[in-house]
Amino acid sequence: MNSRFYVTTPIYYVNDVPHIGHAYTTVAADVAARFHRLKGLEVRFLTGTDEHGQKVARAAEENGRSPQEWVDSIVPAWKELWSRLDISNDDFIRTTEERHKTRVQEFWQRLYDSGDVYLAKYEGLYCVSCEEFYKPEELIDGKCPIHGIPVEVVSEENYFFRLSKYKDWLINEYYARTPAPVYPPSRLNEVINFARDLQDTSISRSTFSWGIPIPWDPKHVIYVWVEALLNYITALDYPDGELFKTFWPGVNFVGKDILRFHAVTWPAMLHAAGVDPPDLVVAHGWLLVGGEKMSKTKLTGIHPDQLIETFGVDGFRYYFLRDIAFGQDGNFSWESMLARYNAELANGIGNLASRVLALIESTSGGAVPDPVGGEQDPERAFRSVAEKAVVAYDDALERFAFHEGLDAIDTIVREANQYLVQTAPWKLAKDPSQRKRVDAILYAAAEALRLLAVLLSPFTPAASARLWTSLGVSEGLDAQRLPAAGRWGGLVPGTKVSKGESLFPRVDG
Numbered sequence: 001m002n003s004r005f006y007v008t009t010p011i012y013y014v015n016d017v018p019h020i021g022h023a024y025t026t027v028a029a030d031v032a033a034r035f036h037r038l039k040g041l042e043v044r045f046l047t048g049t050d051e052h053g054q055k056v057a058r059a060a061e062e063n064g065r066s067p068q069e070w071v072d073s074i075v076p077a078w079k080e081l082w083s084r085l086d087i088s089n090d091d092f093i094r095t096t097e098e099r100h101k102t103r104v105q106e107f108w109q110r111l112y113d114s115g116d117v118y119l120a121k122y123e124g125l126y127c128v129s130c131e132e133f134y135k136p137e138e139l140i141d142g143k144c145p146i147h148g149i150p151v152e153v154v155s156e157e158n159y160f161f162r163l164s165k166y167k168d169w170l171i172n173e174y175y176a177r178t179p180a181p182v183y184p185p186s187r188l189n190e191v192i193n194f195a196r197d198l199q200d201t202s203i204s205r206s207t208f209s210w211g212i213p214i215p216w217d218p219k220h221v222i223y224v225w226v227e228a229l230l231n232y233i234t235a236l237d238y239p240d241g242e243l244f245k246t247f248w249p250g251v252n253f254v255g256k257d258i259l260r261f262h263a264v265t266w267p268a269m270l271h272a273a274g275v276d277p278p279d280l281v282v283a284h285g286w287l288l289v290g291g292e293k294m295s296k297t298k299l300t301g302i303h304p305d306q307l308i309e310t311f312g313v314d315g316f317r318y319y320f321l322r323d324i325a326f327g328q329d330g331n332f333s334w335e336s337m338l339a340r341y342n343a344e345l346a347n348g349i350g351n352l353a354s355r356v357l358a359l360i361e362s363t364s365g366g367a368v369p370d371p372v373g374g375e376q377d378p379e380r381a382f383r384s385v386a387e388k389a390v391v392a393y394d395d396a397l398e399r400f401a402f403h404e405g406l407d408a409i410d411t412i413v414r415e416a417n418q419y420l421v422q423t424a425p426w427k428l429a430k431d432p433s434q435r436k437r438v439d440a441i442l443y444a445a446a447e448a449l450r451l452l453a454v455l456l457s458p459f460t461p462a463a464s465a466r467l468w469t470s471l472g473v474s475e476g477l478d479a480q481r482l483p484a485a486g487r488w489g490g491l492v493p494g495t496k497v498s499k500g501e502s503l504f505p506r507v508d509g
């Protein structure tokens with residue numbers, strides 16, 4: 001098994017106002033990072049900002065700032081959002097940093113020297129928002145298929161990368177790998193179809209200057225896409241840094257709209273330079289609002305703060321990964337978020353925890369009871385369900401099927417509630433002859449809480465930490481490792497628990 005895990009988000013276009021779509025990608029990558037730390041792997045998690053290109057230069061000009069001043073003024077808002085959302089990134093790269101610029105130049109110089117880059121005249125239909133050329137048949141009513149805005153006819157002399165030369169390698173070797181280098185595997189066909197028609201791709205622009213100069217011809221700047229993609233390795237000190245040797249190749253999380261760049265152009269560029277392609281590109285679907293893709297132009301962009309204020313950071317992190325099958329499109333609605341929050345977090349996990357901790361306080365003086373001698377069939381049945389759920393959780397998260405991992409957690413919560421109704425320890429506690437039964441039942445219920453705190457920790461880190469503190473376990477939650485922490489029986493009898501505050505306070509619609 002691999003002992004290291006490197007995961008990245010796309011670097012976000014600095015001009016964008018952060019919305020819940022960006023947060024969705026970043027939280028998903030964060031859950032993957034936290035899960036792999038929980039598995040005991042050495043993890044590196046990168047996010048950052050994409051700061052070059054014509055669109056940034058234009059926005060800076062409109063705001064009367066230099067491009068550098070402009071991006072410097074925006075980046076803090078991105079960093080603050082990730083900090084607020086408990087994102088555990090180890091590094092944050094900005095493409096205007098020197099460490100990125102010099103290594104990008106080094107990379108493209110290498111491909112120029114090896115004959116994979118040439119100069120040619122190019123005319124095409126260009127969307128300024130995408131910073132991308134389109135073929136006429138890709139447009140919708142003559143407009144950009146992503147932004148719905150008119151494209152511009154752009155004619156210039158550009159440097160080109162011999163992307164078409166790598167078509168056979170992509171199709172016959174890279175995409176043929178097992179497991180497939182694209183998630184969900186259902187998107188692999190779309191990628192292969194695109195690759196069949198592969199053309200050489202332009203890698204420079206000479207009509208504006210806000211970018212990284214082509215080292216052998218500084219009248220040109222490197223096209224923002226083939227420059228930004230390199231952040232995943234420049235942040236690891238490509239080509240010879242220790243981090244690069246340790247962590248590359250990694251896993252790139254992206255939205256499905258940029259899958260083409262990540263699963264076609266990116267691996268081909270790397271292969272041409274003698275670098276391993278990514279192990280996996282994980283593409284998630286779009287968050288739809290009222291059936292449409294969220295965007296600031298359509299005013300459907302929702303800032304995460306609007307939801308965090310009501311549902312808390314953990315409620316926010318939980319909802320999107322729970323409600324949407326990861327990889328598919330999903331519809332966001334306030335009503336659905338409210339319903340799930342109250343049913344699964346407030347009434348589900350939150351109530352279970354406060355009920356069990358209150359029972360231990362009232363019947364066992366606040367100490368985890370000793371189950372020995374009191375266990376019967378209901379405990380054995382409950383334990384068996386919980387153990388299967390832990391296995392299902394692990395399997396799901398290894399496959400990035402976050403929603404299935406949360407299904408497994410939900411199974412434990414439901415089963416625990418049924419088990420308590422069935423065994424009714426609050427009734428048995430009135431009869432002193434049932435002492436051992438009550439002890440065994442409450443031990444099992446408390447053990448379920450311990451498992452839930454561990455399994456939920458990648459998704460709801462702050463609430464998990466509070467639950468862990470309530471359970472009084474001396475070893476920190478951060479020190480827990482699967483599979484050991486997922487084995488039944490980890491709670492030590494006699495451990496002092498405390499009720500603590502509500503994990504997920506109910507929200508009134």
Ligand SMILES: [Zn+2]
Nearest residue numbers: 127130144147
């Ligand atoms: Zn566009």
